[in-house]
Amino acid sequence: MERPRSSAANALSFYIHIPYCVKRCGYCDFNTYTPQELNSANLSLITTPYIDAVLREIEIAKKRVGAVDVPTIFFGGGTPSLMPSAEITRVISKIRQEFHLEEGAEITLEANPDTLSASYLDELVAAGVNRISLGMQSAVPHVLAALDRTHNPENVERACQLVNDSGIAHLSVDLIYGVPGESIEDWKISYEQALALPIDHISAYALIVETGTKLAARVKRGELKIPPDDETAEKYLIFDEAAEQRGFAWYELSNWAKPGGACRHNITYWNGSQWWGVGPGAHSYFAGKRWWNVKHPNTYQNALTSGKSPEASNELLSEVNKRDEFVMLQIRMSEGISLNDLTQEELARVSKYRDSGHIEGANWDAGHLVLTRTGRLIADRIVREMLV
Ligand SMILES: C[S@@+](CC[C@H](N)C(=O)[O-])C[C@H]1O[C@@H](n2cnc3c(N)ncnc32)[C@H](O)[C@@H]1O
Ligand code: SF4
Secondary structure, three states: OOOOOOOOOOEOEEEEEEOEOOOOOOOOOOOOEOOOOOOOOOOHHHHHHHHHHHHHHHHHHHHHHOOOEEEEEEEEEOOHHHOOHHHHHHHHHHHHHHOEEEEEEEEEEEEOHHHOOHHHHHHHHHHOOOEEEEEEEOOOHHHHHHHOOOOOOHHHHHHHHHHHHHOOOEEEEEEEEOOOOOOHHHHHHHHHHHHOOOOOEEEEEEOOOOOOOHHHHHHHOOOOOOOOHHHHHHHHHHHHHHHHHOOOEEEEOOEEEOOOOOOHHHHHHHOOOOEEEEOOOOEEEEOOEEEEEOOOHHHHHHHHHOOOOOEEEEEEOOHHHHHHHHHHHHOOEOOOEEHHHOOHHHHHHHHHHHHOOOEOHHHHHOOEEOEOHHHHHOHHHHHHHHHO
16 A cells, blocks of 8 residues: 655645546546537647646645645646647646645656647646546446447557557546446456556446436337346455455455555545645645535636635545544545544444454454455445444
8 A cells, every 4th residue: 555655734635627528428427528518629729728726726835835845747637648648747847836846756647549749748748747547437338338438449559559658657548337238248348458468547426327417318118128226336345356466456445456566546435634626626635624626617716817726615624534534534544444433332332244254354453454355345334334
């Protein structure tokens, strides 16, 4: 289990939201927009003014937090790989100029397999990007079609090869399972292909049918049928076993890595470190305060061009909130939680899960609560019962 190198009070990670996609996938409710939705025929007309606004928010961050160390930057979306490399460079240079970007800082960019080329990757390397996260989702055409994904599955291997050739050290792929029409065999095909790729990290998420999405409407009309929960749980278990056999260890419920491949940026979210989310709808956490930005890119840009903060609202976390969140996030991780961090009552409420094989016995005896493979399937229930 790796921790970010800097989780001290003077460290701040940056999340940069890129709220654009060529087309909205049917299952996705992320805060992202197509050029048509923004009444623009061309994404290139949007990108430079958007990044101008991002740079202004980074200046606000500097005024608010001062000279902090930056251990990680994560460009997420949307589809960050739609941004010209010059725009990505502008953001990284700005952070480098305003703060102390740590030597060896992890800089991740989420990418669509169709949008990568050798020259683009070379430019990203020159900008400092050293980790790519590819949205693979599935290797099976009818599953990709149910997800309404447009990328060609054959492009994933090609994209991985290009990333490796570029010298980018870390590569991850995202998978989704539990998709309508996906059999256990389909899932095996997808994850076997993924695990054979030259990657050091893999995320596998159970499909969430988000209200208001095209997928939710199709499920409601009876056009698509969500597979039974037991089958989706089975998919988690067989994937975890296969990942382990291929040298990937789980370090968070939905994330597996080869040694040295854990995502340091995501660990900052889970271990209570501080981060600043730049962009529309982005959330931040600094000095015990959480806040989030206005949601629409136009409202966001208008606020910044008129010299205002894009913050929509905020909350101060009470000590109880902070502690509940710590327990909730920590229990999802392979390092688990020290029994000393839990009360006798909390321990008494969950000790039955040690007997039922959902909590690891040897770790429990050594003073640590770590979920077993089957325990991870009911992590939320265990936390709920523990914290009541
Ligand atoms: C911000 S998305 C984006 C990355 C990139 N835009 C893409 O789709 O390839 C990050 C990941 O969240 C996962 N995801 C998005 N919506 C989901 C949903 N409804 N259920 C489960 N996973 C989801 C997908 O695996 C996706 O790759
Ligand atoms: S490409 Fe990614 S962010 Fe964009 S709509 Fe699809 S899943 Fe959502």
